[in-house]
Amino acid sequence: MTWTWRGRDDGPDPAAQRWHQVIRPWGAMPATRARRQPIVVIGYPTDAGVRANFGRVGTADGPNVLRTACANLPAPTAHTLFDAGDVAGAGDDVETWQQSLAAAVAAVRAGGGIPLILGGGHDQAYGHWLGTVQAASAGTIVGCINFDAHVDMRALHAGRAHSGSPYAQVQAWSEAYNLPFKYLLLGMQSPHNTPALIQAAAGSGAQLVDADAFHPCQEAQLLQLVDRFLSTVDLVCLSIDLDVFSAAVAPGVSAPSPMGIFPDATFRTVLRRITASGRVSGIEIAECAPNLDVGGRTARLGAALIDTIVRSLTVPT
Numbered sequence: 001m002t003w004t005w006r007g008r009d010d011g012p013d014p015a016a017q018r019w020h021q022v023i024r025p026w027g028a029m030p031a032t033r034a035r036r037q038p039i040v041v042i043g044y045p046t047d048a049g050v051r052a053n054f055g056r057v058g059t060a061d062g063p064n065v066l067r068t069a070c071a072n073l074p075a076p077t078a079h080t081l082f083d084a085g086d087v088a089g090a091g092d093d094v095e096t097w098q099q100s101l102a103a104a105v106a107a108v109r110a111g112g113g114i115p116l117i118l119g120g121g122h123d124q125a126y127g128h129w130l131g132t133v134q135a136a137s138a139g140t141i142v143g144c145i146n147f148d149a150h151v152d153m154r155a156l157h158a159g160r161a162h163s164g165s166p167y168a169q170v171q172a173w174s175e176a177y178n179l180p181f182k183y184l185l186l187g188m189q190s191p192h193n194t195p196a197l198i199q200a201a202a203g204s205g206a207q208l209v210d211a212d213a214f215h216p217c218q219e220a221q222l223l224q225l226v227d228r229f230l231s232t233v234d235l236v237c238l239s240i241d242l243d244v245f246s247a248a249v250a251p252g253v254s255a256p257s258p259m260g261i262f263p264d265a266t267f268r269t270v271l272r273r274i275t276a277s278g279r280v281s282g283i284e285i286a287e288c289a290p291n292l293d294v295g296g297r298t299a300r301l302g303a304a305l306i307d308t309i310v311r312s313l314t315v316p317t
């Protein structure tokens with residue numbers, strides 16, 4: 001893999017280190033014997049799912065631009081950092097990409113790491129979940145929490161997956177293998193989802209929370225709802241689709257949200273409640289499309305989200 005991690009160097013003081021100075025290839029992991037739990041970057045560099053969803057492309061460049069945006073973040077104190085490189089797929093075959101991501105996630109989980117998936121179209125969410133399930137012991141309930149403007153449970157197109165279908169795939173797999181379907185969507189936008197889709201998703205057990213719930217006056221209820229969901233799962237695949245945020249702060253996505261939420265104190269309180277729960281087994285930033293970005297602000301938001309998550313992440317024991 002091409003090593004792209006470089007950035008500022010403020011000298012050897014351990015408290016002055018940044019991501020690019022401490023991150024190592026995941027292949028070096030067995031030799032490092034880290035006492036702190038590893039967080040392992042996995043890139044998902046494809047537009048295949050977005051194209052299959054008739055969206056605006058650009059996410060193929062998301063992983064490397066997110067890496068660059070993370071390079072100068074302060075090094076975490078409670079975790080070690082690794083990069084497993086990008087997964088490979090076969091052109092526009094979305095399922096191949098998803099399977100290849102699932103294999104990478106399962107390998108990282110088996111090695112004791114927390115995957116940090118940099119996307120990439122949101123079709124990655126299915127690969128993330130599948131790999132987590134594959135590496136988990138039998139009977140483990142793996143739930144999904146997704147910050148997203150969209151339900152992402154639309155039907156497959158002629159039997160083929162796309163960036164709007166990952167949680168429909170999770171639901172179908174869960175049904176086929178008789179597992180509970182645990183899906184919490186936070187930040188849904190009414191203008192972007194049909195009533196039929198919302199009804200079908202809710203009918204299959206998805207819990208859908210509108211963006212309007214992200215208001216300081218409703219914070220306590222929102223936290224209660226998150227706590228209740230967390231109490232029903234063993235592990236959580238956490239996904240943040242950058243289009244959950246207002247187009248003002250996240251223009252660089254396939255489908256921007258004019259009325260999306262802001263990464264304000266209420267949002268951050270909810271996010272930290274999830275990451276501090278001890279149940280998050282993997283993290284995902286989805287739909288970063290650098291060619292549609294304005295001054296790199298969406299990629300910088302992605303990096304700031306990652307920093308917030310990593311600082312507050314209490315790992316499953």
Ligand SMILES: [Mn+2]
Pocket residue numbers: 122148149150152163241286
């Ligand atoms: Mn999405």
